[in-house]
Each structure stands twice: as C-alpha cells, then as structure tokens.
Amino acid sequence: MVNVFAVPVFFICFRECLETSIIVSVLLAFLKQTLGPEKDAAISKKLVRQVWSGVILGVFLCVCIGAGIIGAFYQLDKNVFESAENIWEGVFCLVAVIIITLMGAALLRVNKLQDRWRTKITATIEAKDFSSLPLKGRLKAWSEKYAMFLLPFITILREGLEAVIFIGGVGLGMPASSFPLPVICGLTAGCLVGYLIYKGGNRTSLQVFLVVSTCFLYLVSAGLFSRAVWFFEAHAWNKIAAGEAAEAGSGPGSYNIRKSVWHVNCCSPGSMGDGGWGLFNSLFGWQNSATYGSVISYNIYWLFIILGFGLMGYKERTEHWPFRRPLPSVRETETDSTEEQKIGEEKKQESAVYANLREMNE
Amino acid sequence: MAIYIPNLFFILLLLSLFSSANAGTVTYDFDISWLHANPDGAAVRPVMGINGQWPIPPITATKGDRVIVNVKNSLGNETTSLHFHGLYMNGSSHMDGPVGVTQCAIVPGSSFVYNFTVDQPGTYWYHSHNRGQYPDGIRGPLIVHDSNSPHKGLYDEEIVLTFSDWYHDLMNGLINSFLSLSNPGGAEPVPKSALMNDTQNLTVSIQPGKTYLFRMINMGAFTAQYVWFEDHTMQIVEVDGVYTEPMEASMIYMTAAQRYSVLVRAKNDSNANFAIVGSMDQDLFDQIPERLNPNVTGWLVYDDKKEKRAPKLVDAFEPFDDFNLVPYDKGEIFDHVDHSITLDLKMDTLDDGANYAFFNDVTYVSPKVPTLYTVLSTGPNATDPAIYGSNTNQIILEPNEVVEIILNNNDPGKHPFHLHGHNFQLVSRSADEAGPYVENGEAKPAIPMKRDTVLVRPNGNLVLRFRADNPGVWLFHCHIEWHVISGLIATFVESPLLIQSQFSKNLHNLPQSHIQACVSSNTPMRGNAAGNTLDYADLKGENRSPGPLPSGFTARGIVALVFSCMAAAVGCAAIGWYGMGDLKG
Numbered sequence: 001m002v003n004v005f006a007v008p009v010f011f012i013c014f015r016e017c018l019e020t021s022i023i024v025s026v027l028l029a030f031l032k033q034t035l036g037p038e039k040d041a042a043i044s045k046k047l048v049r050q051v052w053s054g055v056i057l058g059v060f061l062c063v064c065i066g067a068g069i070i071g072a073f074y075q076l077d078k079n080v081f082e083s084a085e086n087i088w089e090g091v092f093c094l095v096a097v098i099i100i101t102l103m104g105a106a107l108l109r110v111n112k113l114q115d116r117w118r119t120k121i122t123a124t125i126e127a128k129d130f131s132s133l134p135l136k137g138r139l140k141a142w143s144e145k146y147a148m149f150l151l152p153f154i155t156i157l158r159e160g161l162e163a164v165i166f167i168g169g170v171g172l173g174m175p176a177s178s179f180p181l182p183v184i185c186g187l188t189a190g191c192l193v194g195y196l197i198y199k200g201g202n203r204t205s206l207q208v209f210l211v212v213s214t215c216f217l218y219l220v221s222a223g224l225f226s227r228a229v230w231f232f233e234a235h236a237w238n239k240i241a242a243g244e245a246a247e248a249g250s251g252p253g254s255y256n257i258r259k260s261v262w263h264v265n266c267c268s269p270g271s272m273g274d275g276g277w278g279l280f281n282s283l284f285g286w287q288n289s290a291t292y293g294s295v296i297s298y299n300i301y302w303l304f305i306i307l308g309f310g311l312m313g314y315k316e317r318t319e320h321w322p323f324r325r326p327l328p329s330v331r332e333t334e335t336d337s338t339e340e341q342k343i344g345e346e347k348k349q350e351s352a353v354y355a356n357l358r359e360m361n362e
Numbered sequence: 363m364a365i366y367i368p369n370l371f372f373i374l375l376l377l378s379l380f381s382s383a384n385a386g387t388v389t390y391d392f393d394i395s396w397l398h399a400n401p402d403g404a405a406v407r408p409v410m411g412i413n414g415q416w417p418i419p420p421i422t423a424t425k426g427d428r429v430i431v432n433v434k435n436s437l438g439n440e441t442t443s444l445h446f447h448g449l450y451m452n453g454s455s456h457m458d459g460p461v462g463v464t465q466c467a468i469v470p471g472s473s474f475v476y477n478f479t480v481d482q483p484g485t486y487w488y489h490s491h492n493r494g495q496y497p498d499g500i501r502g503p504l505i506v507h508d509s510n511s512p513h514k515g516l517y518d519e520e521i522v523l524t525f526s527d528w529y530h531d532l533m534n535g536l537i538n539s540f541l542s543l544s545n546p547g548g549a550e551p552v553p554k555s556a557l558m559n560d561t562q563n564l565t566v567s568i569q570p571g572k573t574y575l576f577r578m579i580n581m582g583a584f585t586a587q588y589v590w591f592e593d594h595t596m597q598i599v600e601v602d603g604v605y606t607e608p609m610e611a612s613m614i615y616m617t618a619a620q621r622y623s624v625l626v627r628a629k630n631d632s633n634a635n636f637a638i639v640g641s642m643d644q645d646l647f648d649q650i651p652e653r654l655n656p657n658v659t660g661w662l663v664y665d666d667k668k669e670k671r672a673p674k675l676v677d678a679f680e681p682f683d684d685f686n687l688v689p690y691d692k693g694e695i696f697d698h699v700d701h702s703i704t705l706d707l708k709m710d711t712l713d714d715g716a717n718y719a720f721f722n723d724v725t726y727v728s729p730k731v732p733t734l735y736t737v738l739s740t741g742p743n744a745t746d747p748a749i750y751g752s753n754t755n756q757i758i759l760e761p762n763e764v765v766e767i768i769l770n771n772n773d774p775g776k777h778p779f780h781l782h783g784h785n786f787q788l789v790s791r792s793a794d795e796a797g798p799y800v801e802n803g804e805a806k807p808a809i810p811m812k813r814d815t816v817l818v819r820p821n822g823n824l825v826l827r828f829r830a831d832n833p834g835v836w837l838f839h840c841h842i843e844w845h846v847i848s849g850l851i852a853t854f855v856e857s858p859l860l861i862q863s864q865f866s867k868n869l870h871n872l873p874q875s876h877i878q879a880c881v882s883s884n885t886p887m888r889g890n891a892a893g894n895t896l897d898y899a900d901l902k903g904e905n906r907s908p909g910p911l912p913s914g915f916t917a918r919g920i921v922a923l924v925f926s927c928m929a930a931a932v933g934c935a936a937i938g939w940y941g942m943g944d945l946k947g
Contacts (some may be wrong), residue, residue, distance in 0.1 A: 108941040211941035215934040222930065240544045251548025257715045257911065262919025284930070295922045302929035309940040316943060 005185075006178040007283055008224070009167050011217045013186025014193075015107055016163035020059070020156055021194015022110070026117045027051050027152055028198070047148045054153035062160030064192075070168055070179060082132050086238065090231030093224045095169045101305075102223040103166070105312065107214050110206075121151065161266060216283070218305055223285020226298035233259060233293050255289040263289040379897035383854035385426035389644075390419075394500065395436040402555040402562055405530040410437065410490070410501030417560035420503040420522065421446075424558065425483045425510075431476040433468060440534075441467035444476060445491035446504055447619060448603050448814050450783055453864060454478045455734060455834025456872060458782055460491040462728035463835055463853065466887075467492055475875045483508030484603030485577040485621040487524075494533050494847045495581035497671070501526075505577060506603075512690055513599045515573070517625055520575040521566060525616065525640045525658070527553035527585040536845055541716045548709055548717025549648035550584055550844040556642050556658035564660030565670070574626045575599070578616065581738035583843040586617040586643040586776065586817070588679050591662060592636040596624035598687065603692035604785055607704040615643070617778030619815040619841035637673035646776060646842075685791055687811040695787060695810050696827045700763035701916075705838075705852060706798070707818075708772045719773075719840070720846045723848030726839075727753035727905045729891035734835040735880075737858045738869045739888040740898055744858035749898045751891025753907050755852035759830040761860055767826040767838070770798040771818045775882035777845065780815040781855070783836035784828045787812050792822040799823035815841055833860035849907065924936065 031047055039164040106113060130217045169181070196206055237256045255263055267288045287294055314322055386433050396410035410419040423429050435442050445459030457478040458464045468474045489501035503522050508514075529536060529551065536551045545932040553710045558564045568574070576596075580587060590596075590613040597608040600623035614622055661670045705721045712718050729736070737744045750756035759765055767786070771777060787810040792799070796819075809825075818824045839851040865871040869887060874882040880887045889895035892904035915923070 086790060105940075108937070193690075207942060211938050214941060215937050218933060218937060219930060242547055253711055253717070256543070257711075257713060258543065260912075262915050263713045263912070264914045287662070290919070297924060298926050299929045302933040305933045306936045309936040313936075313940040313943055 007216075008100060009179060010182035010186045010189075011213070011220065012103075012163060012166050013099070013183050014188075014190045014213065015168070015217075016159060017187045017190020018107070018110075018193050018197075019113060019159055021188075021191055021331070022113050022197065023117050023121070023152060023155055024051065025057050025194060026114060026121055027148070030118075030121065031148070046193035050146060051152050054149040054151065055156060058153045058156030058160060061157060062164060066164035066167065068165060070176070073168065086231045086235035090228045092169075092234070093228035093231060097221050097225045097228065097301075099166050099169055100217055100224070104214055104217045104221065105309070107210055107217070108207075110210065114197070121155075150291050164248035212337050219284055222298055222301045222305070223281070223283065225301040226285040226294045227281070227287075229297040230287055230291060230294040233291050252277060256291070259291045259293065261290040261292055261295050287348065298327070385424075387428040387430060388421075388423045389430045389432070389439055390421060391432045391434075393434045393436050394442055396438070396691070398918060399499065401557050401560050402528055403919045404555060407530055408532065408721065408738075410442075410495070411499065412502075416499055417524075418500060418502040420505060421488055422505045422507065423480050425506055425508045426479070426481060427506075428477070428479045433474045434473060435468045435470050435474075438470050439801070441469050441492060441494065442490050442495060442500070443468055443492045443740075444488055444500075445782075446476070446478070446486065446488045447780070448482075448484070448486040448621070448785075449478065449480060449504075450482060450832055451478055451834065452481065452832050455783065455836070455861060455864075456876060458834065458836070460782070460837055461493070462601055462732050463837055464734045465732060465876055466883045466885040468879055469882045471607070472879065472882050473875060475873060475877055477873070480506050482506060482603055483511060484600055484605075485522075485579060486603060487579050487619075487621070489581065494537050494583075494843045496581075497527075497529060497843055498533050501581040503577070503581075505580055511793070512605055513623075513625070516573060516599070516608075516705055518572040520560075520577060523576050523578045523587065523638070523660075524557075524559050525578065525580045525582065525587045526557045526560065527582040527642060528555045528557050529583070530554045533583075533843075540793070540844055541718075541847055543715030546626065546711050546715055546717055547648070548711075548719075548848060549846075550646070550647070550842065551929050552647045552651055552654065553583070553585055553642065555655060556582075556585070556587065556636065556640055558640055558658045558660045561822040562658055563670075563798060564638070565663045565666075566660060567666075567674045568628050568662045568664050569626055570664060570710075571630050571931065575623055575625055577621065577623050578614075579621045580616040580618050582618045585646055586615060586620075586703075586778065587640040587658075588681055589614050589622075589640050590636075590676075591626055591638050592673055594626050594636060594662070595628075596626055598682065599623050599625055601684060601687060602785060602815055604812045606811075607688040607690060609682070609687060613676075613679065613681045614684075614710050615681035615817070617776070617815060617817050617841070618843075619778055619780050620813070620817075626662075628662070629664070630820075633668075635664055635670050636662045639673045639784065641679070643679075643776070669730065682818075684813070685788060685807075685811055688809050689812050692809050692919070693812065695789060695806055695808060696764040696766075696829065698764060699766040701759065701767040701830075702768065703861065704768045704770065704799075706772055707777065707840075707850065709775075709848075711911055713911050714908040716848075718907065719845045719850035721755045721850065721852050724753060724755050725907045726755055726851035726853075727751075727849065728905050729754055730903075730905055731886050731889055731891060732880075733853055733855065733891075734861070735869060735872075735887045736890055737835060737855060737861050738865055738867075738872070738892065739895070741862075742859075742869070743898045744855075744862065746898070747855070748901075749890040750853065750855065751901060751904050753849075754891065757852060757854050757857065758814050759854055759856040761763045761830060761833070761857040765828055765830050765854075768799045768823065769818055769826070770823045771821060772798070776820055777818050777840045777842060778815050779818060779824075779838065780841045781826070781828070781836060781838045781854075783832050783854075784836050785812045785814045786826040786828040788816055788824065789827050790823075790825040791816075792819065794819045794826065795821045796823060798914050799825060819910055830856050833857035833864065835861070 028048065028051060031044065031051070191208070193209070203324070241253065277286060277288070285298060311321065392412045392844040394410055394412055396408050397414065397416050398406050399409040399416045400406040402629050409416045415693050421429065443459050443461045443465060451458045455477050456464050458734060461467045483506045486506065487501060488504045489496035503524060505522065530766060540551055546899060578589060594612045596614065598606055598611055599608050600606060602621050608625065608946050616622060641659045642656040644656050659673055663670070708720050708721060709717055733754065735748055737749060740749055744748055745758060747756050769779060790799070816824065816826065833856055836854045836856060837851055838854060839846055886893035890898045890901060892901045894900050
C-alpha cells in the first residue's frame with residue numbers, strides 16, 4: 001500500500017493543485033468582470049482560450065520537469081543513502097514535516113489564498129503597463145498580445161516547480177512506485193475543489209472538507225516527526241547492535257529494550273505483507289516498537305500545532321497576540337484608511353488593464 | 363568423625379578390590395598463573411598456564427590409578443576450578459569440578475585438592491569449569507592408558523593431537539560483550555584462528571610402515587572441526603573413552619569436547635609428506651570475518667628434507683557419522699525406559715536485552731549454594747526438586763533407573779551436548795530441520811553408539827539413554843562455552859540419598875579444601891538454592907535470571923498510546939476550530 005501511495009505526496013499535490021485552480025479561477029473571474037461575453041464575445045473567447053492554454057502548458061511542463069527531476073533522483077546511486085539509511089530516512093521525514101507544517105495552515109484559508117492571488121495578478125497585470133517593460137520590438141508586441149497566456153503559464157510554472165521541489169523533499173525516502181498514484185489523485189482532488197470554489201458552492205461543506213483534509217495532513221506530519229526521531233534512534237541502535245538488529249526482523253533484538261515504550265512482535269510497518277500497518281505508519285506514524293523518543297516527539301509536535309493554531313485563531317479573532325494590549329482607536333482608523341486606499345487602487349488598476357486590453361484587441 | 367573412619371576403610375577395601383596389581387597414585391602439583399603466549403603467530407596474549415608453562419601439561423594415568431591434583435590459584439584476579447571431562451567420578455561427585463555445582467570456586471591465593479581414581483581407559487581432557495574460563499588457555503589432555511586395551515596390538519606408537527579454536531581477547535571481555543544489550547541475537551564471538559597441539563604448522567615425525575594411534579581431542583571453546591589426514595584413512599577405535607569396533611573414516615567431524623582415537627597406517631615409503639588438516643565448521647559463525655583462516659595445518663613428516671605442501675582443497679565436507687559406530691563391549695540398547703525427560707532448547711532475549719539459552723523455558727543460573735551441598739545439607743528433603751531453585755533445570759534421578767533424554771533443538775544452530783558422570787547411548791538422532799522428536803516406532807540400533815558428548819543438528823532432535831548408576835550431581839550442557847555462559851545447562855541430581863550416605867549424611871565429611879574454598883569465597887554451603895536452612899521451600903533471595911521481555915502493551919505502552927491519541931484528537935479539534943473560523947470572518 002505504502003509502496004504505491006505516498007500520503008504526503010497526495011496532500012502536496014492536492015494543495016498545489018488547489019492553488020493553481022484558484023489562480024485560474026481568479027483570472028477567469030477577472031476576465032468575466034472586465035470584459036464579459038455581453039461586451040465582446042470574440043475577444044473574451046480568445047482570452048479565455050489563452051488563459052487555458054497557458055494553464056495547460058504550464059501544468060504539462062511542470063509535470064515533465066517534475067518527473068524528470070524525480071526520475072533523475074532515482075537514477076542516482078542508491079548507495080549514497082544505504083550506508084546510513086536510517087539517518088537519511090530521518091532527515092527526509094524532518095524535511096517533509098517542515099514543508100507540511102508550514103504550508104498546511106494555508107489550506108484552511110482559501111479566502112485568503114484567493115485574495116492573495118487576486119492582488120498578485122492584478123499587480124502583475126499592472127506592472128505590464130507595457131511602456132515600462134524593457135522589451136523591444138516584436139518580442140514586446142508578442143508578450144503584450146499573449147499576456148493572458150503568459151500570466152498563468154509563468155505563475156503556474158513557478159508554483160508548480162515549487163510543488164515539485166516539495167514533493168521531491170517529502171518523497172525523498174519513498175520508493176519511486178509510490179509517486180504516480182497520489183500525484184494523480186491529488187491533482188484530481190485539487191481541481192475538483194478548485195472548481196467548487198470557482199462555482200461558489202456550499203462554503204460550509206467545502207470548509208469542512210478542507211478542515212478534514214488539513215487534519216489528515218497534520219496527522220501525517222506528526223507521524224513523520226515521530227518517525228524522524230524513531231529513525232535516528234534506530235540508527236543509534238543499529239550501531240550498538242552492529243547489524244544484529246536488521247537480522248532480528250521485528251522480534252527481540254530489533255529494538256533497544258531500554259528505550260522501548262511498547263513492542264509487539266508483529267504489525268511492523270517495514271515488513272512486507274503487513275501492508276495495512278505500513279499505511280497506518282505513513283498516516284499516523286504507527287510503530288510496532290515505540291520508543292520514548294518517538295512517543296514524546298509525537299506529543300510535542302501536537303502540542304506545537306495546538307499552540308500554533310490557537311495563537312493564529314486568537315490573533316484573527318482579537319486582532320492582537322495574547323498578552324499584548326491592542327490599541328483600539330488608532331488601529332481602526334488605520335485599517336479604514338488603508339482599505340479605502342486599496343479599493344481606490346484596484347479601481348485604477350482595473351481601468352488601466354481594461355484600457356490595455358482594448359488597445360491590444362485593436 | 364567416628365562414623366567416618368569405618369567408611370574410609372570400606373572405600374579402601376573397595377579400591378584394593380578393583381585396582382589391578384600395578385595400580386598406583388599419580389600426583390600433579392598445578393600452580394595456575396598468567397603467562398603470555400602467541401600460538402598462532404598473530405597476537406601475543408595473556409594465557410592461563412600451569413607451573414609457568416603453556417600449553418599446559420597433559421595428565422596421564424593408567425586405568426585404576428588414583429590421581430591427585432593439587433591446585434594452587436596464582437591468577438591473582440580470577441577464581442578457578444578444574445573439571446576432568448569424561449571421568450565418571452564414581453563415588454567422588456565432589457571432585458567433578460563445576461563451580462556452583464559440586465564445589466565452591468578456588469579463590470586467588472588458595473589451594474584445592476582433587477583426589478579420585480580413574481577406572482576407565484581412554485582419551486579425556488581437563489579444563490576449568492568456572493564461568494567460561496577455559497578458552498583463556500586452561501585446558502589440556504587427560505589420557506588414561508589401559509594395558510588390556512583390545513586395540514593394543516594394532517599400533518606401534520600413540521600420538522596426542524589436540525584441536526582448538528583460538529581468540530586473541532580475554533574471555534571476560536568477550537563474555538561481557540556477548541551477554542549484553544548490544545548482542546541481542548546472541549551471536550557468538552568468532553575465533554581468530556584454529557590451533558593443532560596449541561600451535562600451527564605442527565610437524566609429526568612418521569616412520570614408514572608403522573601404525574599410529576592418534577588420540578584426537580577438540581579442546582575448543584566453540585568450534586567443531588573437520589579433521590582429515592591427506593591420502594591416509596583413519597580407523598576409529600575409540601570415542602570419548604568408549605572402545606569401538608574399528609571403522610574406517612576419511613574425514614571426521616569433531617565437536618568441541620569430543621575425542622576420537624584413530625589408527626593411521628603410515629605409507630611404506632617416505633617419498634612425500636602429508637598434511638593433517640583441521641578445518642573449523644564455519645556454519646557455526648554468525649558472520650565470517652573476511653580474513654579468517656578457518657584451517658589449521660600440520661604434517662605427517664616422513665622425510666624432513668621434503669616439501670611440506672599446502673593441503674589440497676576438498677570438494678565437500680563429508681564426515682563420518684558417529685551414529686554408525688558400534689561399541690566394543692556390544693552393550694545392548696536400554697529398551698525399557700524408566701524415566702523419560704524432554705528438554706526443549708531455545709534461544710531468546712530477556713529483559714536485560716541479552717540473549718539467553720533455555721531448556722524448557724528456563725535458563726540456568728548458578729544457585730547460591732552449590733547443588734551438591736544442598737543435597738548433603740537438606741536430609742530427606744533432598745529428593746524434593748523444588749529446593750534446588752528456579753533456574754537450575756534440576757531433575758531428580760532414582761537409583762538405577764534407565765533415563766531417556768529427548769532433546770529437541772528448536773534453534774538453527776548445531777550444539778554438542780555433554781553429560782557429566784556418564785556416557786550415554788545415542789538411540790536416535792534426526793537430520794537437520796526435522797523438528798521435535800516424535801516416537802514413531804522407527805527401528806533403533808540394537809547396539810547403539812556410546813559417548814559423552816554428542817552433536818544435535820540444527821532444528822533437529824536426539825534421544826539419549828543411560829542408567830542412573832552413579833550417584834552424584836551431574837550437569838548436562840551444551841559444550842559451546844558461549845552457551846554455558848548463556849545458560850544452556852540442566853542439573854541431574856542422581857540418587858540424592860545415596861550421595862548423602864557416601865558422606866555418612868554429614869557435609870563435614872567433605873575434604874578440608876572443599877570446605878575451605880567455600881569459606882574463602884564466602885559461599886554458603888548449607889540449605890536450599892537460596893541458602894535458606896530453615897525453610898527449604900522458601901527460595902527468597904535465590905539467584906534468578908532476568909525476567910522475560912515485556913510482550914506487547916504494558917501499562918506504560920497503553921498510557922503512551924492513549925496520550926498520543928488524545929494529543930492527536932485535541933490537535934485536530936484545534937485545526938477544526940481555526941479552520942471553521944474562516945467562515946465567520
């Protein structure tokens with residue numbers, strides 16, 4: 001099971017794809033807003049096609065590059081890692097934990113994601129206030145003409161490569177065969193959710209879905225953190241037991257009894273045929289031989305997550321960090337004025353872009 | 363004391379009856395001390411020598427002789443003892459030698475007297491029987507000549523050939539790393555080399571046309587050796603002190619502690635010299651070190667000027683199967699068994715993380731009071747097995763009953779089993795991987811082979827029979843010294859009430875040096891295994907093995923798992939709380 005479905009890879013694909021969907025939806029919504037079909041059906045159709053071809057080409061290139069990088073990685077001499085396999089496994093787990101922990105929370109703030117992309121794209125379009133571009137002649141004319149292609153293409157390429165690097169980081173310790181399936185599933189799920197967001201479906205059930213996904217994401221991450229510590233300990237034990245540990249399978253001798261919290265002579269995630277336990281391991285960090293280190297690190301990780309989300313939630317609801325007094329009157333006026341400013345700027349941008357698009361069309 | 367004198371008389375009377383006319387007394391004064399030696403030319407190391415010599419001198423006697431060995435322990439840092447391997451010690455069980463069984467350890471600076479008669483001819487050996495000590499060098503041949511040997515006319519000369527594995531480190535250090543957390547699989551230390559007569563490249567001068575009796579002894583700690591004489595055949599005439607019908611063999615397999623006497627007829631010319639090869643059985647090794655030379659070579663030297671060629675390679679090891687031997691006395695099988703004992707062997711890890719060996723789930727731990735002294739100090743209670751402790755694998759044998767040992771080797775290793783105080787009939791021995799013994803009416807040999815050390819095959823079984831006609835406390839154990847350390851020992855308490863009567867029911871009839879050894883080593887001499895002299899059923903404070911490994915989920919495991927699940931649940935709740943906060947905003 002674990003050999004064909006790497007759970008962290010699934011979540012990363014899901015999240016990055018969701019982000020891509022949001023970019024696309026922001027762009028499409030933007031086009032709809034600025035030149036709806038009632039205004040100029042032909043132009044609109046052309047531009048929408050540009051957006052989609054940019055998206056498709058971007059995704060395609062990402063997949064190619066990603067497959068290339070990961071493929072190249074697996075072509076590397078495996079012996080580099082085998083000499084201290086447990087150390088590497090532990091490091092890979094830690095890398096995955098850091099990536100997942102940092103990006104996971106954003107999944108819960110789709111609104112913010114949308115906002116962020118809306119601002120970003122608008123800013124980019126505005127920057128292409130083409131006179132300022134250092135391009136000249138035909139290239140400049142070409143990039144002006146295909147702005148709606150280049151925008152999603154470049155953005156997706158950038159975000160997608162980020163995903164590839166993340167997947168590479170998370171999946172370093174996993175067999176190559178565990179990639180394709182979760183990548184496909186993650187992409188499908190991401191597209192589906194992105195579409196639902198675009199269509200503006202039931203926000204509550206969508207949010208419930210995202211919460212559940214995020215919970216899984218952090219369960220995986222906590223398990224990975226625990227496994228990282230476990231791998232380091234296993235490495236130390238293997239050094240003590242001088243290779244005897246590997247020989248012992250999951251029986252006595254495979255673990256250091258002085259550090260053992262529990263040990264059952266079965267259900268080892270590593271052994272073939274115990275497939276279910278392998279899934280259990282990658283989802284929740286299950287070990288048939290738990291150590292003080294692995295159990296304590298698991299709990300500490302959750303403590304960190306609880307505190308983190310608690311603080312973020314507190315900040316969002318009260319507009320200030322705990323134990324810091326807010327400055328109510330000054331703050332309110334500040335935000336008011338900035339918001340007004342923003343709205344004003346957006347309007348300006350929109351008109352500028354609209355003008356540009358009209359120009360382009362002519 | 364008054365009772366003792368007539369008893370002594372009686373013994374003397376018996377002695378004079380059994381001894382032949384020329385029976386005498388052989389006395390050895392052995393001062394055991396540390397020396398340095400380098401028998402394999404690879405490392406100088408401390409060895410335990412005797413009277414400033416190493417290799418240590420052989421003990422030789424003639425059948426019927428009284429042997430007196432005055433031992434002085436000058437090691438300074440280790441206790442010791444001597445065991446005379448294969449001697450029945452009939453009527454003198456207290457001279458057998460294992461520490462914690464028939465005597466207290468001889469502490470540094472003190473002396474001890476072994477005094478016994480040998481009424482059995484053949485090839486034996488003697489070695490320390492004190493916590494894995496003999497591989498440090500204190501092991502040597504013990505030869506009992508016999509003017510009435512049935513094979514006497516068949517050879518011109520006899521030559522003793524010892525074989526041994528050899529370590530470069532002291533046993534104490536090796537034992538500590540063997541029996542430790544860092545060796546959970548119980549991998550036995552692999553020897554550094556093999557020795558022949560405690561050296562390598564031994565030369566044995568041979569005269570053409572003569573016949574030689576080679577008395578071969580494996581004095582190794584661990585390793586069995588394949589032995590052959592290049593281009594010569596052997597005729598086996600004795601194993602472990604038991605004369606056999608001569609049988610031809612081109613290669614024999616000699617486990618640790620086994621002995622073979624073989625006749626080798628020299629060639630009629632001296633055109634070439636021939637290799638004698640001992641080759642360690644590498645199946646026993648957990649990992650074979652890259653640079654290990656498993657072989658030791660010597661030469662039958664017909665002509666000193668001729669080349670001593672390296673031995674030819676052999677295609678396969680196809681040794682003689684000792685099951686096929688026929689004892690010279692044609693002793694028939696004990697076909698009526700009075701007392702059948704099944705011993706299931708296994709290896710397992712205990713909760714100190716080290717690997718132990720078990721008979722019927724019990725690993726041997728030396729009791730506080732040497733078992734023989736428990737016999738002698740507990741009166742009629744001595745027939746109650748419980749008083750001998752929880753970790754001695756004790757079995758009480760009744761006088762003269764026929765005992766059968768069914769040994770099931772539930773371990774993938776080969777084990778040479780040795781019984782003190784007896785030899786036994788080898789009634790059945792399975793092939794590798796045969797599993798536990800099942801009585802299926804298969805024909806047993808009418809005249810079974812007898813010896814005192816026998817190989818059981820990996821995951822196989824064997825059946826031994828003997829008559830309990832020798833009162834005493836006798837160990838039955840694997841003669842791989844590592845497995846002695848890890849507890850692969852059972853204790854036969856044979857006819858305890860008869861042992862008591864040998865000492866007129868009084869512990870103080872033990873020789874003075876026996877009593878002194880216990881005083882010097884602060885070892886209690888009375889009471890049950892725990893040294894309790896009031897309530898023999900109370901074993902509180904006895905020596906125990908570490909407990910079993912905790913299996914599965916213990917209390918702390920459950921607490922840890924519940925805590926982790928709760929942490930995860932609360933964490934998910936926090937994510938949910940934060941996540942759903944997005945809708946309100």
